[in-house]
Amino acid sequence: MDRYKSGVIPYKKMGYWQPDYAPKDTDVIALFRLTPQEGVDAEEAAAAVAGESSTATWTVVWTDRLTACELYRAKAYRVDPVPNTGPGTPTEQQYFAYIAYDLDLFEPGSIANLTASIIGNVFGFKAIKALRLEDMRLPVAYLKTFQGPATGIVVERERLDKFGRPLLGATTKPKLGLSARNYGRVVYEALKGGLDFVKDDENINSQPFMHWRDRFLYCMEAVNRASAATGEVKGHYLNVTAATMEDMYERAEFAKELGSVIVMIDLVIGYTAIQSMAKWARRNDVILHLHRAGNSTYARQKNHGMSFRVICKWMRMAGVDHLHAGTVVGKLEGDPHMIKGYYDTLRERHTPMSLENGLFFDQDWASLNRVMPVASGGIHAGQMHQLIHYLGEDVVLQFGGGTIGHPMGIQAGAQANRVALEAMILARNEGRDLWNEGPQILAAAARGCAPLRAALDTWKDVTFNYQSTDTADFVPTATASA
Amino acid sequence: MITQGQFSFLPPLTDAQIAAQVEYALGKGWAVSLEHTDDPHPRNTYWEMHGMPMFDLRDAAGILAEINECRRTFPEHYVRVIAFDSTRGWETPRMAFIVNRPKNEPRLRLERQEAAGRTLRYTVRT
Numbered sequence: 349m350d351r352y353k354s355g356v357i358p359y360k361k362m363g364y365w366q367p368d369y370a371p372k373d374t375d376v377i378a379l380f381r382l383t384p385q386e387g388v389d390a391e392e393a394a395a396a397v398a399g400e401s402s403t404a405t406w407t408v409v410w411t412d413r414l415t416a417c418e419l420y421r422a423k424a425y426r427v428d429p430v431p432n433t434g435p436g437t438p439t440e441q442q443y444f445a446y447i448a449y450d451l452d453l454f455e456p457g458s459i460a461n462l463t464a465s466i467i468g469n470v471f472g473f474k475a476i477k478a479l480r481l482e483d484m485r486l487p488v489a490y491l492k493t494f495q496g497p498a499t500g501i502v503v504e505r506e507r508l509d510k511f512g513r514p515l516l517g518a519t520t521k522p523k524l525g526l527s528a529r530n531y532g533r534v535v536y537e538a539l540k541g542g543l544d545f546v547k548d549d550e551n552i553n554s555q556p557f558m559h560w561r562d563r564f565l566y567c568m569e570a571v572n573r574a575s576a577a578t579g580e581v582k583g584h585y586l587n588v589t590a591a592t593m594e595d596m597y598e599r600a601e602f603a604k605e606l607g608s609v610i611v612m613i614d615l616v617i618g619y620t621a622i623q624s625m626a627k628w629a630r631r632n633d634v635i636l637h638l639h640r641a642g643n644s645t646y647a648r649q650k651n652h653g654m655s656f657r658v659i660c661k662w663m664r665m666a667g668v669d670h671l672h673a674g675t676v677v678g679k680l681e682g683d684p685h686m687i688k689g690y691y692d693t694l695r696e697r698h699t700p701m702s703l704e705n706g707l708f709f710d711q712d713w714a715s716l717n718r719v720m721p722v723a724s725g726g727i728h729a730g731q732m733h734q735l736i737h738y739l740g741e742d743v744v745l746q747f748g749g750g751t752i753g754h755p756m757g758i759q760a761g762a763q764a765n766r767v768a769l770e771a772m773i774l775a776r777n778e779g780r781d782l783w784n785e786g787p788q789i790l791a792a793a794a795r796g797c798a799p800l801r802a803a804l805d806t807w808k809d810v811t812f813n814y815q816s817t818d819t820a821d822f823v824p825t826a827t828a829s830a
Numbered sequence: 831m832i833t834q835g836q837f838s839f840l841p842p843l844t845d846a847q848i849a850a851q852v853e854y855a856l857g858k859g860w861a862v863s864l865e866h867t868d869d870p871h872p873r874n875t876y877w878e879m880h881g882m883p884m885f886d887l888r889d890a891a892g893i894l895a896e897i898n899e900c901r902r903t904f905p906e907h908y909v910r911v912i913a914f915d916s917t918r919g920w921e922t923p924r925m926a927f928i929v930n931r932p933k934n935e936p937r938l939r940l941e942r943q944e945a946a947g948r949t950l951r952y953t954v955r956t
Contacts (some may be wrong), residue, residue, distance in 0.1 A: 502922045509872065512836045512913075512925035542839060565948055572952040576940035579832035581872045607952060697919045715919070766839045774837060774847070777854035796841060 356407050359395035363418065364404065367391075369425040371448040377485040378466050379708050380445045381430060383478040383651055393476050394424035394445035400470045402453060422449045431821050442651070444482070444708075456493035459619040459666050467654065481654035484661055485709035492714055494665040498629035498636050500717025501695065501742050504669060507609065507635070508544065508581045513773045514741050515544045516765055517585075519724065519748035523549035528558045532566030534758060538751050539574030539582045541762025545744065546570075548587035550614045550641040560590075560599055568606040585612035585637045585670075593624060600628055610635040615659075616642045619666060626667025637722070638668040648817055655818070657686075657706055660693040664719050672722045676738045679726025683816035684738060694719040695742055703822035720744060728807040729768040729800060733786025736772055745769070755806055760799035767797045831935055832870045835910060835927040845894060848911070848929055852890040855913035855925055861885045862893050863914060864900045866907040870936065871956045883914055897929055906932040 351362070359365070371377055378401075384393040398404075402422035403412070426446040434441035455461040471479050505511055520526070520534045535546045546567075554560035567584045575582045588599035588611045596613070603611045611634055613625050622638065629636035646653035656673070663671050673690040674682035689705035695718045699711045723739055724746035735745055747765050754761025771793035776782055780789065794801040837843060843851070855862055862884050865877035880900045887893055900909050909930035912923045936956055943951040 502920060506922060509834060509875070509926075511923045512927070542833065561948075565950070568952070569950065572940055572954070575872055576938040576954045579870045579872050579938055580834055606949065718919075763839065770837050770839045774840060774843075774851070778847075778850045779854075793840075 352408060352410055352413060354408055354410075358392055359399045359404065360389075360392050362395070362399060362404060362408070363421050364395035364398040364402075364424055365391050366423040366425050369423045369448060371425065371485075372450075374451045374487045374489050375448040375485075376451065376454065376462075376466075376487060376490060377709060378447050378449070378481060379483045380447065381442050381480040381482050381651070382445050382476050383440055383442050385475055385477050388475050390427050390429075390443045390445070391424070394427050394443070394447065396473060396475050397445060397470050397479065398422040398424040398447045400473060401447070401465050401468065402449060419450050420453060422447050422453070439651075440477075451487060451490055454490065456490075457495070457623075459623060459662050463619060463662070471652070478652040480650065480652055481658050483655065483706070483708040484658055485711060486661065486665070488712055488714040491665065491712075491716055494716065495623075495626060495630060495667045496664060496716030497669045497719050498626050498634070498667050498717075499669045501720050502718065504635055504720060507633075508583070510544060510581070512741065513769060514736070514739070515720075515744040516542065516762075516769060517545035517547055517722070517724075517744050517746040518543055518751040518762070519547045519549050519746060520552075521549075521748050521752045523552060524555065525557055528562035528566045531558060531563060532570040534752060535567050535584050536570035536573055537758035538762045539571060539584075540577050541751075541759030542578075542766030543582075543747075543751065543762045544580070545583045545585060545610070547585040547637070547746065547748075548612055550587070550589075550616075550639040552587050553589055561602065564599075564602055564606060564608075568608060571608070581609065583609045583635070585610050587612040587614070587639075588625075589614045589617055593621060596621065596625065597628065600625070600632075600634070604632050604634055608634065610637055612637040612639060613668075614639045614641040615663075619662065622663070622666045622668065629669070630667070635669045636667070637670040638663060638672075640672045650818055655706065657689050657693055660690050660719075661711075664694060664713070664716055668719060669717075670720050670722050670744060672724055674721075675723040675725055675727050675735070677727060677731050677734050677812070678723070679812045683819045685820045686816070686818055687738065691721050691739065691743070694721050695740075704820050706820055718742070722746060724748070726810075726812055728810060729764050729803045730787075730790065730807050730810075732765075732768040732772045732790060733782040736776060737783050737786075741773070750803070750807065753806075754799065755802050756799055761803065764797065764799040764803035767793055767800045768803075832908065832928070832931070834870065834872070836925060837927045843927075843929065845898075848897060849890045849894050851925070851927065852893045852911070852913075856888055856890060856893075858913070858915070858924070859917075860913040860915045860924055862887070863912045864897060864909060865912060866900060866904045866909045866930075868907050868932070869956050870908050871938070871954060873954075874956075877908070877910065880909075883912075901930045905930070908932070 430442040647656040674687040728750035751761035864880035867877040913925035941953040
């Protein structure tokens with residue numbers, strides 16, 4: 349048989365390109381955006397990605413014949429040119445390549461194993477100039493091997509006794525340099541003023557100006573004082589990110605011992621550490637907040653890396669309860685359609701294919717809990733109607749500067765945000781048109797609330813209108829089938 | 831002042847405002863129920879039920895009459911309106927807001943018990 353003659357043959361000829369292949373319900377499907385090198389045929393590039401992310405090496409090996417190699421080979425089965433790329437456009441020609449993987453290629457319940465295949469070697473492949481993992485279809489059989497969110501939106505709300513409105517948070521500022529005693533002061537003021545949560549920032553761990561035990565002790569004093577003052581359950585995301593798993597467990601245990609309802613980790617700790625913390629959180633009745641620190645190094649540019657929607661999928665499987673997923677209107681990257689795709693991925697039981705929102709596949713979430721998205725970065729009370737319009741009510745709205753920077757103080761800043769939020773939810777439920785009447789609704793609420801009036805005056809002209817780099821390739825009317 | 835519920839930071843809702851919120855819940859297919867308590871501890875989950883959830887009462891005016899009857903019976907209790915969603919994957923309250931408070935609201939007290947190291951055990955008391 350020529351197929352197994354020693355030497356080098358194209359990946360297409362090795363069985364990694366199968367245009368007639370119909371993916372099975374149990375297959376994992378990955379969709380890559382690929383930019384082939386000059387002169388490399390798109391189908392061959394897709395076959396090479398399929399090969400390198402499953403069984404292949406660069407040359408023929410006879411040991412393939414000792415296995416059910418046809419099954420284990422990933423199959424590139426479809427290659428489409430990406431709209432608005434190639435000759436006549438500012439972007440070189442790109443292709444969407446659909447690749448199907450048999451379920452037996454993956455260890456149950458391991459994000460590390462999944463990613464070692466799908467993003468392991470292929471991104472450095474010479475035959476392609478750039479590669480981006482755009483989306484994945486995860487079969488139900490595979491999802492059922494993952495714990496999923498430790499708590500989920502439903503149980504989180506029940507534990508906090510907070511229903512029918514977004515939760516409010518703030519990140520303590522300045523993010524570095526405060527002593528533990530002063531840091532706790534910010535936490536107390538913000539919670540007593542009306543926020544539900546305050547949050548450590550991603551780079552607060554245990555530094556010379558504030559060691560972690562001190563921070564935890566003062567923050568929990570603040571949380572409990574605020575809870576007694578308001579009759580509400582309050583929380584502070586204590587960041588337990590540390591150098592080793594042992595250190596993280598030690599910090600998380602201390603947070604639990606002090607009665608914290610929630611702890612926090614950063615995406616940079618890695619997939620395995622995240623899964624470990626998700627299991628810890630489920631065992632200990634603690635909500636797990638994930639800050640997406642580091643994601644923009646690979647998620648922001650369209651030609652290479654991976655889409656944030658894939659991170660959303662992996663993190664729902666890995667089992668976090670909160671994930672920062674964009675604000676649309678704030679200071680950080682976020683096209684409204686892309687953000688809708690992320691939010692739906694985190695929150696819905698089933699997400700239908702929606703090319704305009706960047707979702708390439710129907711996805712059944714197999715009853716994995718819902719993740720609460722977090723909107724953070726350059727948002728303020730004056731945008732409340734837009735935030736609810738874009739993000740809905742199952743979201744944590746984090747107003748850091750918009751609380752702590754309030755001219756009348758932190759409690760007043762928190763109160764302004766809470767009044768604006770409650771007035772907007774009341775109006776939405778009454779059937780009013782938030783998009784158009786939002787500013788009037790805020791102005792009316794501010795007539796009875798001086799802090800809200802001051803907030804609206806201070807930040808009324810602040811907007812962040814920059815072009816998004818990560819946008820949909822399809823306009824809302826486009827249709828295609830997977 | 832206890833600030834539990836969706837609308838505690840707004841002026842007390844009028845009957846018309848309450849009816850509009852009930853209307854919203856009914857429009858979503860949720861069941862409205864009423865609960866009351868004299869213990870607003872943040873972890874007091876089970877307030878007393880004022881009758882069963884009104885699964886079959888789909889009329890905001892009728893529900894408002896029930897709310898007023900509950901407020902008349904327990905003027906010195908907290909009364910809250912809850913809207914329950916029985917849809918698969920939710921099966922939980924989707925709204926909760928206070929519609930009656932005692933004239934003098936109790937103050938919650940924070941007790942601290944000193945434990946090993948600098949650890950404190952906190953208890954909120956009503």
